[in-house]
Amino acid sequence: MRRITTVLFIILIFAAGVVSAREILQADTCIITEDETIQGNLFVFCRSLEIAGEVEGSIIGASTNVIIHPTGVVDGSLYLLAAQMDIAGEVGENIHFAGGVLNIQDSARLIADTGDLLSLSLSTQLQPQARIPRNIVALGYQLLIDGEVGNEVNFWGSALAINGHINGDVYANVGDPSSTGASQLETLLLPLSLEVDFIDPGIIITRNSYIGGQLAYTSVVAGEIDGVVVGAVKYTPTTVGTMSIDLEEPDLGRSLELYFSQVVREFTTLGFIGAVALFLMPNLLQRPILELERRPVSSVVAGLLSFIISFPIVLIVLLISILLIAILSLLRLEGVIVAGSILLMVVDIGGTSLFYFVAIFIGRVIVCLVIGRLIVRVVINDQQLIRKIPYINLGIGVLVLSLIGSLPVVGLIFNALALFLGLGAVLSVTVEQINVWRQVSPPTNGTTTAAAAATSSPAYHQPAPPPLSQPLPPGPGMENLPEGFSFRWWDDDEGD
Numbered sequence: 001m002r003r004i005t006t007v008l009f010i011i012l013i014f015a016a017g018v019v020s021a022r023e024i025l026q027a028d029t030c031i032i033t034e035d036e037t038i039q040g041n042l043f044v045f046c047r048s049l050e051i052a053g054e055v056e057g058s059i060i061g062a063s064t065n066v067i068i069h070p071t072g073v074v075d076g077s078l079y080l081l082a083a084q085m086d087i088a089g090e091v092g093e094n095i096h097f098a099g100g101v102l103n104i105q106d107s108a109r110l111i112a113d114t115g116d117l118l119s120l121s122l123s124t125q126l127q128p129q130a131r132i133p134r135n136i137v138a139l140g141y142q143l144l145i146d147g148e149v150g151n152e153v154n155f156w157g158s159a160l161a162i163n164g165h166i167n168g169d170v171y172a173n174v175g176d177p178s179s180t181g182a183s184q185l186e187t188l189l190l191p192l193s194l195e196v197d198f199i200d201p202g203i204i205i206t207r208n209s210y211i212g213g214q215l216a217y218t219s220v221v222a223g224e225i226d227g228v229v230v231g232a233v234k235y236t237p238t239t240v241g242t243m244s245i246d247l248e249e250p251d252l253g254r255s256l257e258l259y260f261s262q263v264v265r266e267f268t269t270l271g272f273i274g275a276v277a278l279f280l281m282p283n284l285l286q287r288p289i290l291e292l293e294r295r296p297v298s299s300v301v302a303g304l305l306s307f308i309i310s311f312p313i314v315l316i317v318l319l320i321s322i323l324l325i326a327i328l329s330l331l332r333l334e335g336v337i338v339a340g341s342i343l344l345m346v347v348d349i350g351g352t353s354l355f356y357f358v359a360i361f362i363g364r365v366i367v368c369l370v371i372g373r374l375i376v377r378v379v380i381n382d383q384q385l386i387r388k389i390p391y392i393n394l395g396i397g398v399l400v401l402s403l404i405g406s407l408p409v410v411g412l413i414f415n416a417l418a419l420f421l422g423l424g425a426v427l428s429v430t431v432e433q434i435n436v437w438r439q440v441s442p443p444t445n446g447t448t449t450a451a452a453a454a455t456s457s458p459a460y461h462q463p464a465p466p467p468l469s470q471p472l473p474p475g476p477g478m479e480n481l482p483e484g485f486s487f488r489w490w491d492d493d494e495g496d
Helices: 006-013 181-188 252-280 282-294 296-329 334-380 383-388 390-405 410-439 450-456
Strands: 023-032 042-051 059-068 078-087 095-104 117-126 136-145 153-162 170-173 202-205 215-219 233-237
Touching (some): 202 215, 252 282, 252 334, 252 390, 282 296, 282 334, 282 410, 296 410, 334 390, 334 410, 390 410
Parallel strands (some): 023 042, 095 117, 153 170, 153 202, 170 215, 215 233
């Protein structure tokens, strides 16, 4: 569990698909009162959900706000998607949460010794008297631990603050303390009215904290470690695209070393992916390149809008998948439930991963090819030769993007612009191709359309009947006809 990947983490978050729901709540406000008991698992789809009674199984679903009161009891696990969830009651097994803010209050209790907390959220907070029996796995902006964790903590995000008791190891990847991410994030989320205070990026281990194992973390700078760490403290420095280079600092050599290491990392990554893409699908890259050269403004607008709306679309797709799995669970067919859950998760995760891979890597590779072609065009001014040296164009473009993209502030803007340009070009070409496919109507039942018939056969001639071995006798009224009049039209070449 020490190095859990993000993909496996998301699968675990939405592993509720294999659970069958016996009760369904769907309303604006869903309330389970103190004297109410739900037998079996509960599926919910409500704007507001309050649990003051007992649920003898697990709770699965989505809600804007979720409150589990101190009298609330959930014998199973929680699998919930919500803007904010406050837990003050009892949970029998695990907590799986995805959304905005998760608060585990002092009175909250996890009964099972194997109880875990898995959270994909902006903020996750464990208050002083709360306890997680085993592990915490969190991905988001911040994780605040004031209570007790029975085993270890794994965190990927920006800010980690520990002011409690952790019996196992701590593994974390945090952000740069010098950034202003907290204030910007609070301003962005003001319309949502979330009850949360964001802290600055970095790692903070206060004097009152205790870590029974080792502490291994990755950050731009070393964190504040004032508490007790029984094991070793392992700090791994890292660099980011917006790293700062202060020419007045005495350690200028170190700053330059970090900058060029970032350049090398970016150059090797984009260079490798671009070379593989050119080798496997050179023709597919040509149309986005031409689209980007002809209409750069429309490409950047399309890429920007698509990237922004992709985040809510991903959440909506995940929510719909959970709803479909819950409907399948009502059929009571275990094989269908498991197969459907696996299929939906593969489609959701595969589609999301493909989109962001194209946006972050393939899109920037296309921009690198365009940059390289422009530079080579200025130097050589030979259109046919430019198209024959795509790998040289790629290398030049990747080098330019790596050098500029690793600079402070400017690099972030340049990388974002390259991402939007490339993604917009790819999406524009994809939409055009889909429209072409939709306009082409294939023949049905072996017949062709009038237009197809007109193009394939410009004139239609009635076939002549087979020749007769003996001439037929003239019919009534055909005697004494004028000379040259013929009733056998099929063998009269001149036509009468």
